[in-house]
Amino acid sequence: MQSTSKILSNDDLLEASKKILKPEIFDFISGGSGSEWSVKNNLDIFHQIQIVPRVLQKSGTIDTSVSLPGKNLSFPVIIAPCAFHKLVCEDGELATAKAAAKCNTILTLSTMSSCSMEDVASVSNNDKWFQLYLFKDQRITEDLVRRAEIAGYEALVVTVDLPAMGMRLRDIRNQFSLPKHIEAVNLKKFHLSDISEKSEGSKVKEHTDQQFDANIGWDTIDWLRSITSLPIFLKGILNVEDAIESLNHDIQGIIISNHGGRQIDGVVSPIEVLPEIAKMVNNKVPLIVDGGIRCGEDIFKAIALGANAVMIGRPVLWALSVGGESELESLLTRLQKELILAMRLAGCNSLQIVRDRGFSLLAGEKITNMKWKEMMMKMENNHVSENIKITPSARFFLKPI
Numbered sequence: 001m002q003s004t005s006k007i008l009s010n011d012d013l014l015e016a017s018k019k020i021l022k023p024e025i026f027d028f029i030s031g032g033s034g035s036e037w038s039v040k041n042n043l044d045i046f047h048q049i050q051i052v053p054r055v056l057q058k059s060g061t062i063d064t065s066v067s068l069p070g071k072n073l074s075f076p077v078i079i080a081p082c083a084f085h086k087l088v089c090e091d092g093e094l095a096t097a098k099a100a101a102k103c104n105t106i107l108t109l110s111t112m113s114s115c116s117m118e119d120v121a122s123v124s125n126n127d128k129w130f131q132l133y134l135f136k137d138q139r140i141t142e143d144l145v146r147r148a149e150i151a152g153y154e155a156l157v158v159t160v161d162l163p164a165m166g167m168r169l170r171d172i173r174n175q176f177s178l179p180k181h182i183e184a185v186n187l188k189k190f191h192l193s194d195i196s197e198k199s200e201g202s203k204v205k206e207h208t209d210q211q212f213d214a215n216i217g218w219d220t221i222d223w224l225r226s227i228t229s230l231p232i233f234l235k236g237i238l239n240v241e242d243a244i245e246s247l248n249h250d251i252q253g254i255i256i257s258n259h260g261g262r263q264i265d266g267v268v269s270p271i272e273v274l275p276e277i278a279k280m281v282n283n284k285v286p287l288i289v290d291g292g293i294r295c296g297e298d299i300f301k302a303i304a305l306g307a308n309a310v311m312i313g314r315p316v317l318w319a320l321s322v323g324g325e326s327e328l329e330s331l332l333t334r335l336q337k338e339l340i341l342a343m344r345l346a347g348c349n350s351l352q353i354v355r356d357r358g359f360s361l362l363a364g365e366k367i368t369n370m371k372w373k374e375m376m377m378k379m380e381n382n383h384v385s386e387n388i389k390i391t392p393s394a395r396f397f398l399k400p401i
């Protein structure tokens with residue numbers, strides 16, 4: 001384990017992780033689909049949005065707490081579900097769960113975790129959510145739900161953006177498969193845990209495409225609702241129409257996500273669609289956003305655009321690879337400190353103030369376009385203009401210069 005004293009930023013963490021991990025494992029974590037344009041765009045988008053601070057706001061006390069269904073968090077960062085933590089850290093998800101508990105945040109455990117959901121539950125009394133993939137064989141899905149209930153998981157995060165796995169070219173080139181000692185242990189009783197065999201391309205993709213159901217629909221969510229009373233968060237929503245539709249299906253939260261740019265390449269960044277979704281969902285359910293969030297300022301921007309909380313994926317794995325549980329604790333502490341500083345420097349004492357001030361705290365071409373879109377929606381909804389019906393093509397031509 002190397003000295004972590006110089007890790008002050010995400011760039012430091014990434015560099016340290018790259019030095020430690022085997023190239024094919026670093027690629028599995030850090031890569032995305034296709035040309036990886038979307039992975040890059042998830043990061044770039046934050047640089048295209050600037051903060052416009054307020055001053056003289058008596059920012060001595062900063063409150064970063066947020067309440068989500070059944071849980072108050074001291075800061076709005078949740079650990080995104082990521083498969084196979086043992087690839088980067090011997091203790092795998094056990095280390096993640098312990099760090100999350102120490103920092104009073106939620107671990108979302110992946111269906112494809114390398115420690116079993118029962119073992120993870122046994123090391124931490126803190127809140128945990130279980131991420132659920134939907135299998136072709138519904139008995140597997142139902143078994144996972146029952147076990148999550150019994151083990152004490154507080155919510156199901158149902159991932160809906162993976163009817164098939166994206167073309168992750170790094171994994172295909174590396175003919176990526178799991179080392180023999182790492183397994184998708186939650187699937188052991190169905191004899192589906194071993195993903196170690198070598199294949200032509202990515203064994204992980206082959207396994208996923210064989211087992212996950214591409215035929216899921218809104219009726220699948222209704223079925224899930226009928227078999228469990230756990231809160232359901234849908235993860236992988238990007239289209240505002242889907243966000244609106246989800247409200248008809250008794251779900252308790254939406255996670256706006258493009259799977260970290262690992263599914264469709266060229267997909268919109270979650271941050272770009274967040275304001276429109278926030279507007280339409282209108283606080284009916286909490287909104288969580290992920291993809292490219294790397295520092296406190298990014299969290300600030302996501303909250304100002306309408307998120308209640310954010311999730312982080314890759315940085316968790318980079319931190320685990322560099323220094324296990326303690327480095328993950330450092331990452332979570334650093335993010336909270338950065339957020340507090342960003343809020344203080346921008347003159348916002350609570351997350352509610354950041355959300356309420358919204359667009360007025362932000363600038364940049366993207367923001368101008370988002371504000372414009374919001375104005376158009378208002379006009380359409382309120383019929384402000386009685387004579388002009390704003391058609392989609394009019395929207396295009398009326399874009400600001």
Ligand SMILES: Cc1cc2nc3c(=O)[nH]c(=O)nc-3n(C[C@H](O)[C@H](O)[C@H](O)COP(=O)(O)O)c2cc1C
Pocket residue numbers: 028029030042080081082083110111112131159235257258259260261262290291292293311312313314315317
């Ligand atoms: C290595 C890796 C494994 C992932 N595994 C899962 C998974 O099992 N289930 C899931 O819903 N999302 C999974 N994701 C997506 C993350 O939950 C999250 O949406 C994404 O990583 C957020 O982007 P970020 O990495 O830029 O923070 C995975 C992401 C990575 C990088």
